[in-house]
């Protein structure tokens with residue numbers, strides 16, 4: 001299998017972490033080299049984003065969207081662990097959130113068109129081979145967040161989860177040239193993992 005760039009999307013609490021770990025184990029067992037990464041990143045740009053998500057630093061929605069854009073450009077282009085570098089060296093990259101998150105989250109609070117154009121036309125930002133959207137009832141996500149965390153980030157309230165899910169589904173319709181797989185992720189982790197694996201295998205046909 002050629003190295004792939006696969007991204008996972010979903011509302012907070014949709015189980016991306018579990019599915020990413022199951023997929024990477026499965027692909028590794030088949031001999032693939034895998035690198036798992038996430039946005040916001042661990043680079044300095046990711047730190048700026050997290051200060052705002054945690055409520056420490058207030059920023060306008062457009063400022064936040066710009067920081068996510070910068071973080072993504074760094075993520076793709078870093079000469080050592082950047083996504084481009086990894087793909088060029090034969091490694092499959094699995095990323096927890098990518099520009100579809102900016103479209104759904106920042107697209108609610110500032111110009112969606114500007115957020116989409118700036119990301120999709122940025123020469124440093126790669127187009128994924130596959131986007132897997134884990135679709136789970138926001139109420140289930142809310143319960144998972146409730147049981148797993150002491151405090152909530154700005155997007156983790158139930159009303160926000162419902163709005164974000166709607167926005168994701170609206171945005172996906174605007175991207176017919178993207179390979180987006182919306183998976184019903186209300187089953188067991190194993191059932192979902194099998195559906196995820198099928199979607200990835202279909203890229204090889």
Ligand code: TYD
Pocket residue numbers: 012013039040053068096097098099101102103105106153155156
């Ligand atoms: P984090 O707790 O780091 O990860 P996750 O919830 O995915 O396990 O939170 C990331 C938050 O950042 C999440 O609420 C979505 C938000 N986000 C955006 O608003 N725009 C973006 O472009 C990205 C990548 C994330």
